[in-house]
Amino acid sequence: QQPVQSPQAVILREGEDAVINCSSSKALYSVHWYRQKHGEAPVFLMILLKGGEQKGHEKISASFNEKKQQSSLYLTASQLSYSGTYFCGTGGSSNTGKLIFGQGTTLQVKP
């Protein structure tokens, strides 16, 4: 089952904050976050694992609520370069690289 992302789209002014949510109906072992700019490949941002381990960019923060099967990506003091589509990918097991991606959240940061 594909995770559900919200909101579908958000428009910000530079310097504003945003939160993107990812929710799954299945138990999760991990959540991956990627950003894709128009016409380009998705780029890795962060991995959050069951148990609290995280791996990713220093300027990106995220949370993973295992009980609620939800993750949130926090974008603070947004910059123009943050514009793009953000995808969460969910993994249900520790021994597989299989991820199910959400539909994406389009973020537009304006000057």
Add this chain to the structure above:
Amino acid sequence: DAGVIQSPRHEVTEMGQEVTLRCKPISGHNSLFWYRQTMMRGLELLIYFNNNVPIDDSGMPEDRFSAKMPNASFSTLKIQPSEPRDSAVYFCASSQQALVNTEAFFGQGTRLTVV
């Protein structure tokens, strides 16, 4: 490293023709993934390989699709015969290992248009 390399970048073909997409993963990466991206269905995992062996092909839409990985540095995704509904961007990605604590690196994609 040059990253994951896909070819061709764009492919336009007629319905019924065979299409072959190619991917060279990052050297030293043991896992390779093929994804398809469309507006309607988003980013879908088609198949992934670990150490050149197909591990999960449950996302392959039908028998018209096949994928191979003859060695650690090359993989192909073939569609035969192609149909207009196969039009999409196909991404190849590689990672050091097929585990959920490992990030994937995506190629630039192949935009396939079947007319």
